[in-house]
Amino acid sequence: MDVFIRQAHPGPAVPSYRAFEQKWTDAQRYRREEDIPWTILIDDLEGTTHQLYGGLADPTYLIDADGRVAFYNMWTHAPTLHKAIATLFQQDGRGIVMSGIDNWPHFLPSMTAGWRGLRRGLPQSFVDLETAAPTLASGTWLGHRLRPLLAPVALRAKPLPAPLRVGFVIAAALLLAGLRRLRHGH
Numbered sequence: 459m460d461v462f463i464r465q466a467h468p469g470p471a472v473p474s475y476r477a478f479e480q481k482w483t484d485a486q487r488y489r490r491e492e493d494i495p496w497t498i499l500i501d502d503l504e505g506t507t508h509q510l511y512g513g514l515a516d517p518t519y520l521i522d523a524d525g526r527v528a529f530y531n532m533w534t535h536a537p538t539l540h541k542a543i544a545t546l547f548q549q550d551g552r553g554i555v556m557s558g559i560d561n562w563p564h565f566l567p568s569m570t571a572g573w574r575g576l577r578r579g580l581p582q583s584f585v586d587l588e589t590a591a592p593t594l595a596s597g598t599w600l601g602h603r604l605r606p607l608l609a610p611v612a613l614r615a616k617p618l619p620a621p622l623r624v625g626f627v628i629a630a631a632l633l634l635a636g637l638r639r640l641r642h643g644h
Contacts, residue, residue: 569601
């Protein structure tokens with residue numbers, strides 16, 4: 459189940475919600491465009507549920523059969539989440555799995571698949587993200603442009619080993635730094 463919390467990337471065409479009806483309509487659009495077959499709960503305008511679970515941008519909480527958090531994925535990463543779900547099923551749906559937390563940010567999958575959401579709120583979403591986390595918006599745009607090359611690695615079912623992930627993050631940072639230098643003529 460998804461909990462629809464807020465307009466992730468507001469902009470001129472997709473403003474922040476002022477009424478619950480706007481949020482409900484947007485949740486239906488999200489379900490249709492992303493072809494989501496499961497239930498989507500819609501948080502209230504104040505974001506009560508979102509705040510109770512920490513208020514982060516893209517977390518996933520896996521809740522066990524007893525209603526307790528079995529696993530927390532700080533930045534939703536489908537392969538890691540699928541592994542946690544499989545492990546929870548092996549434990550009869552109860553208890554903590556995979557040490558209970560994955561706090562690795564998984565930037566490469568976000569860069570490769572995140573542009574669609576960011577694009578909806580252009581130009582304001584790009585400016586906001588780039589201001590809050592320099593190079594993240596431009597990295598997402600670049601990841602979208604390089605998707606044919608990156609997707610087989612970034613969106614694979616089994617996560618890469620940690621040293622390779624770190625290597626990709628460093629390479630992406632160096633590439634972005636080089637592009638910035640070229641853009642500014644240095």
